[in-house]
Amino acid sequence: xxxxEKVKKHFLNPSNLGKIEAEGLGxxxxxxxxxxxxxxxxxxxxxxxxxKNNKIIGCxxxxxxxxxxxxxxxVTTELAIGKTIEExxxxxxxxxxQELDGLPPLKLHCSNLAVDALKKALENYEKGINVIKK
Ligand code: FES
Numbered sequence: 001x002x003x004x005e006k007v008k009k010h011f012l013n014p015s016n017l018g019k020i021e022a023e024g025l026g027x028x029x030x031x032x033x034x035x036x037x038x039x040x041x042x043x044x045x046x047x048x049x050x051x052k053n054n055k056i057i058g059c060x061x062x063x064x065x066x067x068x069x070x071x072x073x074x075v076t077t078e079l080a081i082g083k084t085i086e087e088x089x090x091x092x093x094x095x096x097x098q099e100l101d102g103l104p105p106l107k108l109h110c111s112n113l114a115v116d117a118l119k120k121a122l123e124n125y126e127k128g129i130n131v132i133k134k
Contacts, residue, residue, distance in 0.1 A: 003071075003104065019046075030125070031048060032130055038110070041066070041110075054084050056083050061117065088122060096115055
């Protein structure tokens with residue numbers, strides 16, 4: 001399977017892998033998480049979003065997914081950081097795939113995980129689920 005150079009770069013050197021610990025939150029910051037599974041392959045992803053004044057100031061993922069899913073999670077966190085909640089909600093799977101210069105057709109479903117986890121986290125945030133405040 002042929003991956004683009006960008007996929008390889010993000011897979012070999014992914015940004016923002018890991019978790020955000022609640023203990024590290026500063027005053028006025030909030031942490032929310034979102035978790036999704038991919039029914040197509042059984043892979044999992046958990047995203048941690050750090051928010052201050054309606055802006056995403058940090059974002060990390062723990063992923064049990066394939067190379068494409070890891071590359072997508074790397075790009076998703078990079079694009080999410082610095083955005084307001086509303087702007088981050090606009091992120092789409094297509095945008096992530098575009099940012100990676102495409103994915104092989106068989107791997108397109110892998111782009112769902114990170115964006116869906118981000119959307120889930122933002123949905124949780126609005127509902128007050130899984131939110132830790134400092
Ligand atoms: Fe499961 Fe890629 S094969 S996310």
